[in-house]
Every structure is written in C-alpha cells, then in structure tokens.
Amino acid sequence: MIRAGFLSEAERQALIGLARDGLAEHRIARRANAIVLLDKGWSCAKVASALLLDDDTVRGWYRAYESDGLNGISSFGHEGSACRLAEDQQRALKNWITARLPRSTKVIGAWIEKNFALSYSRPGLIALLHRLGFDYRKPREAPRHLNEAKQKAFIAAYEKLLNTMDMDEAVVFVDAVHPTHQVHAAGCWAPKGIAIAVEQTTGRQSLNIHGAINLETGQTQILEVAKVNARSLIALLKAVEAAHPQKRRIHVHLDNASYHHAKRVREWLKRQGRKCVLHFIPPYCPHLDPIERCWGLMHQYTTHNRDYKTFDKFRAAILTFLNQTIPKKWEHFRDRINDNFRVISPASFRIVA
DSSP states (O other): OOOSOOOOHHHHHHHHHHHOTSSSHHHHHHHHHHHHHHHTTTOOOHHHHHOOOHHHHHHHHHHHHHHHTTHHHHOSSSGGGGGOOOHHHHHHHHHHHHHOOOHHHHHHHHHHHHHHHHOOOOHHHHHHHHHHHOOOOOOOOTTTOOOOOHHHHHHHHHHHHHOOOOOTTTEEEEEEEEEEEEEEEOOOOOOOTTTOOOOOOOOOOOEEEEEETTTTTOOOOOEEEEEHHHHHHHHHHHHHHOOOOTTTEEEEEEOOOGGGHHHHHHHHHHHEEEEEEEEEOOOOOOOOTTHHHHHHHHHHHHHTOOOSHHHHHHHHHHHOOOOOHHHHHHHHHTTOOOHHHOOOOOGGGGOOO
C-alpha cells in the first residue's frame, strides 16, 4: 500500500507544474498526474481507473519516481538508458553477459544493481541490451559430431548426380516419422487479456510412417506400418518403383538407420529388375534430408493447436496431408521442401549446453 503524503511540497509543486505544462510530452504529464494523485491518498486501482490504465502500470510509475525522481518518470527505456552506465561498466556488463548468457532480464538487472547500484525497468534493460549489441533468441539445435568434409562430399556428389543423370532416372528422399495423437501447442495471435489453452489428448497412440518424396514432382509414397524396419523399407521401395514405371533407375537418398543397411534390404536390391539405388546421407545431418522438412510442415498443418477427438480422425488428417495435400499443392510447398543444401560447420556456433 502506498501511503499518502510521501511528497515534499517542492516535489508536489514540481509534479503539478509538469502535469499542467502544455509543452511537456503527454506521457510524462500523465505520469506526473498519477504521482500527485497517489500522494493525495488515491489507490493505484483508482488512479488506473481514472487514467484508463491498469494498476500495475501505476505501481511501476510510482517505483520509477521513488527510485529516480523526475528522471524516473521521464524515461521510456529507449532514449539513452545505456548512458547511465560508464564506459567501463558497459564493458564489464558485456563481458559478463557474453560469458554467462543469462536467460532473463531479471537476472541481468539484479547483477547491475548489485555491482553498480543502478536500477533499471524491464523496458529500460531491453533497450540497454539492444544498444550494447545483444538480442534475445533461442539456441539452435546443432547435431553432434558434424563432419564438414562429409557434408561437402555428399552435396558435391548429389549435384553431380543431378547434372549427369538421364531423363529415365529419378531422385527421391526417404525417412520415417512417428506422430503421436496429441495437440502441439504453438504460438498464435490472440486478444490481449484472454488466456488461451489447448486441451491435452489423453491417448498415447502414434502412427509409424515410412515415406518418400520426389522433389521434382512433389509426389509422395506414404506407408503406415506396424513397425519401421527393413521390411517396411522394402515395401516402401516397391511403392516408389511402382510410382515411377517409366524410370529405369531411381536414386533413393536416406539416413543411416540400421534397418536401411539390413542384409534383407541388400539382398532385395540385388534381385533382377530392381530400379532403386541407395545413397546414404552423412550421419547426424538431417538438414541434408528434405523430407525432414515435410514432417515439420505436417505438424504445422495438422497438429499445431488442433485437437482430434479420436485417433482415427488424427490418423486421417496426417495421412491426407502427406498423401494428398502436399502433391496437390506442391507449387505452394516446394520452396520449403527443397534441396538447397548447405554445410553446417560446428565452428559457426557457440555450444552453450
């Protein structure tokens, strides 16, 4: 509770003069008015109601004035807050943030207050951090054991293949995915002040899908299987060959899952009349398998903030998107499911965990 009469007569007159000053910025005048009303004994809620604000905003103005006087209510956190720190203090702060990578402005503010006896509002801290060259972002997930040489070799071999293969050859990418029957909460725009939620599905059923995609046509072969293994790969390769009857050879790119190297698969590929030739993507390189992006779009379009009351409805939505939506709308999806490969270098990242 804020007690009335906390202002001296000089402070009160200065604030009243600021509130009545037609040349003062409106936001500053309104803050000054709020402080005067609090000094008269008005509650934060009453002041907020009169000024069409929320009471937390009024409390923040009071704390800013209590901490820094007129300077506190005249600052909006974007017009030079960093100037409150001396050059050596800025360097110390930058070094500390760079070393620690703190996750919240609260932690940073506490460090500044402890070391420099300065207090910043959250907007002021954000402006200061931007000025010092920092921004807030989530670390990327970097695969372990990346090998630049193997990535470069794969990309070179793939580009050579595309440039030299005949018209009766095709290229597909293969992978497996196991979507679970549940809603995936995703960010969205919503009215302020309204809490939003997604209902969690109680079931734990999942689909086992072994799939292939041709990046030139957008054609997919999607098999729902009891288990992803060598048998399911052979069934998928049969479907790929059946979908390309005019092709003499089909270059199948896939990861290094053990079942992709199974003896059963190798023996099937040796049979008379087989069209498929396997090309293995380097280990720990999902970014070199475009069908991985297909799975990402699948979740975006079918599970993000979408609730299916039964597993059958969930299953139908997943399979319809993969079997029908992608091929039919390939012109829309092809820019996101593509072979614009790049080499990811471990030296390009600072690993934080």
